[in-house]
Amino acid sequence: MAEAFKFELVSPERLLVSEQVESVVIPGAEGEMTVMAHHAPVMTTIKPGVVTVKTASGGEERYVVFGGFADIVPAGCTLLAESAVAVKDVDRADLARRIQEAKEDAADAKDDEARSKAEQFLSQLTTLEGAILPA
Amino acid sequence: MPSLKDLRNRIASVKATQKITKAMQMVAAAKLRRAQEAAEAARPYSERMGSVLANITQAIGGGGDAPALMTGTGKDDVHLLVVCTAERGLCGGFNSQIARLARDHIRKLLADGKQVKIICVGKKGFDILRRDYASMILDRVDLREVKTLGFVNADAIAKKVIHLFNEGGFDICTLFYSQFKSVISQIPTAQQIIPAGIASAPAEAVDGGSAVYEYEPEPGEILSDLIPRNISVQVFRALLENAAGEMGAKMSAMDNATRNAGEMINKLSITYNRQRQAQITKELIEIISGAEAL
Numbered sequence: 001m002a003e004a005f006k007f008e009l010v011s012p013e014r015l016l017v018s019e020q021v022e023s024v025v026i027p028g029a030e031g032e033m034t035v036m037a038h039h040a041p042v043m044t045t046i047k048p049g050v051v052t053v054k055t056a057s058g059g060e061e062r063y064v065v066f067g068g069f070a071d072i073v074p075a076g077c078t079l080l081a082e083s084a085v086a087v088k089d090v091d092r093a094d095l096a097r098r099i100q101e102a103k104e105d106a107a108d109a110k111d112d113e114a115r116s117k118a119e120q121f122l123s124q125l126t127t128l129e130g131a132i133l134p135a
Numbered sequence: 136m137p138s139l140k141d142l143r144n145r146i147a148s149v150k151a152t153q154k155i156t157k158a159m160q161m162v163a164a165a166k167l168r169r170a171q172e173a174a175e176a177a178r179p180y181s182e183r184m185g186s187v188l189a190n191i192t193q194a195i196g197g198g199g200d201a202p203a204l205m206t207g208t209g210k211d212d213v214h215l216l217v218v219c220t221a222e223r224g225l226c227g228g229f230n231s232q233i234a235r236l237a238r239d240h241i242r243k244l245l246a247d248g249k250q251v252k253i254i255c256v257g258k259k260g261f262d263i264l265r266r267d268y269a270s271m272i273l274d275r276v277d278l279r280e281v282k283t284l285g286f287v288n289a290d291a292i293a294k295k296v297i298h299l300f301n302e303g304g305f306d307i308c309t310l311f312y313s314q315f316k317s318v319i320s321q322i323p324t325a326q327q328i329i330p331a332g333i334a335s336a337p338a339e340a341v342d343g344g345s346a347v348y349e350y351e352p353e354p355g356e357i358l359s360d361l362i363p364r365n366i367s368v369q370v371f372r373a374l375l376e377n378a379a380g381e382m383g384a385k386m387s388a389m390d391n392a393t394r395n396a397g398e399m400i401n402k403l404s405i406t407y408n409r410q411r412q413a414q415i416t417k418e419l420i421e422i423i424s425g426a427e428a429l
Contacts, residue, residue, distance in 0.1 A: 010183055012286040012371055014176035030351050043191065044351040045360055069361065071187050078183050082364070083286065 004056035005037040006076035009063060011084045016063065017053065024077055025052040026070050035070075035077050042072045048124045050087065050131060051079065062087040064128065066098070099125050139414070142407040146400060153396035159225070160389035167318070167382035173284065174315065174375040181368050188331075188365055194354050202359040204297065204366070207330030208306045213250045215273075215305035215329075216240065217296065219312040219373050220260030221381040222279045227388035229313065229321060229381055230259035236323040237311045241268060252305055256292060256374070273299075284378055289371030296370075297363050300329055312373035313380040319387050321380035328369050331362060 002022045009017040024035045027049025051063045068081035085091075102122040109115035137145070192205075218237045220230045237253075237260070244251050253268060255261035255275040264272065276292055278284070296308055308329035313321040350357055 008179075008183075010180045012177055012180045012289075012368060013173070015179045028351060041348045042351060043187070043348050043354075043357060045357055069187060069357070069364075071183070071190075078187075080180060080183055080187070 003037040007035075007053060008076070008078045009051065009053075009065075009081060009084055010078065011081050013083075016081075016084055016086075017061070020056040022054045022056055024054070024079075025050075026077075026079065027051065027065070028070070035072055038074045039072050039077070041074065042070075044070050044072075046070055046079070046081070048121070048128050050128070051081075051084075064090050095125070095129055099129065136410070139407065139410060142403060142410065146403045146407065149396050149399050149403065153393055153400065156389045156392040156396060160386055160393060163226075163382045163386040163389060167379060167386055170375065170379040170382050171315075174372075174379050177372060177375055181372050184361075184365055184368050188361060190348065191350075191354055191358055191361065194348060194350070202355070202362055204300065204329055204362045205331050205358070208303070210306045211249070213252065213305040213307075214244050215252045215254065215296065215299065215308040217254045217256065217292070217308065217310045217328075217370070218260045218264065219310065219377050220255070220257035220263075221377065222258050222277075223381075223385075224259060225388065226381050226385035227391075229384035230257075231263065232321070232323045233311055233313050234260050234263040236325060237264065238267065240309070240311075240325060241271075254292075254296070257377075278374075284371075284374055286367070286371055289374055290367045293363065293367035293370045296329070297366065305329075310369065310373050312377045315376045315379040315383060318383040321384055326369070326373070328366050331365065 004020040004022055007017060007019065007021040007024050008015065022036070026033055026035060026044070027046050029045040029047050032049070033044075046065060046068050048066045049064075051065055053061045053063070055061065063081075063084050063086055065079070065081040065084045068079065068084075071078045071080070099122065102118060102125055106115060106118035106122050109118050216237055218233065220233050224230065241251050241253075251268070251271050253264060253272045255264060255272060257276075257278060261272065261275045274295065276295075278288060281288055299305060300308065307327065310326045310328050312324060312326075314324045316322055
């Protein structure tokens with residue numbers, strides 16, 4: 001059994017998770033990564049996606065996050081999410097609304113850079129929708 | 136001299152008022168608890184954000200790639216004041232305290248020949264500032280419809296501010312809100328959010344926390360993402376503190392009002408009783424002197 005470390009998932013509204021875990025899969029901006037104990041210090045932005053937490057007691061929990069940061073040090077990992085919900089509580093309508101907003105953003109983007117950013121965000125959201133909502 | 140009937144009516148109406156203020160006090164107490172819980176729940180996020188920010192600024196070392204939101208425009212000609220107050224009155228000096236602090240600040244800036252712009256969050260602050268500085272108010276954010284304050288509300292305000300900054304609308308942004316100290320004391324506070332004062336990393340972070348981080352993507356890129364988020368967090372915190380402060384102020388104001396009403400009822404009842412007694416005595420005298428005359 002792998003060594004446990006402290007993982008915290010914080011959204012602006014509250015502290016969602018603060019417990020000893022075995023591993024965490026984080027949807028980093030430049031690819032997913034699995035964090036285990038004694039990870040080298042890394043700071044990364046995260047894209048909308050699913051965080052999979054394997055707790056020290058053997059359970060597995062999944063959370064949907066919409067952007068944020070992860071601060072990883074050997075002793076633990078803190079994830080600052082802009083908003084986070086457990087996968088089972090995801091509101092289909094809320095996700096659809098976010099996608100709609102992203103579409104509008106992409107449509108009104110003034111320059112190419114803004115448009116490509118908005119489109120990227122939109123594709124991340126649609127991938128996320130596909131991943132968590134069995135059609 | 137008011138008649139007995141007048142006095143009775145007065146007492147009844149003061150009693151009704153007392154019931155209302157008492158109910159408002161209890162509602163405020165319940166809401167205060169909820170607001171306090173919300174403020175406490177939000178604390179871990181802003182603390183972590185602060186430490187991450189300190190770490191990353193240290194890594195960059197104030198280099199040239201720090202985003203403008205952090206370093207400012209290098210001028211301080213145009214000031215933007217974001218004045219956060221409550222949506223409702225009847226909470227003692229809460230709103231006027233914040234407005235007074237903002238007004239003093241505005242006066243000082245104007246005396247120095249600076250240009251001032253104002254964004255009002257909450258109806259009460261807008262009503263107060265509109266009297267003197269109507270031409271400077273750019274916008275007002277209405278949170279009247281909002282039942283529970285969410286991060287989205289703060290985020291919307293922050294986005295507005297950042298958008299304005301990117302258009303070159305102002306150089307320095309200051310946030311006015313009331314810090315929740317306890318139920319009976321709220322401290323109106325002015326906090327500069329743009330340019331974000333580069334937090335000098337606390338000493339312990341230098342020994343322990345400053346491990347060599349790997350950044351993904353580049354520190355500058357993370358920072359330019361982090362700073363706007365930090366502004367949202369600051370606004371969110373201000374709104375939560377304000378909500379708790381408003382309820383605290385309302386609770387103590389309503390407690391005072393209830394007590395005053397009680398005193399008034401006591402005084403009125405004494406007058407009422409005295410007058411009733413005087414009338415009885417008068418009637419007795421009339422009867423007795425009538426009997427004696429026979």
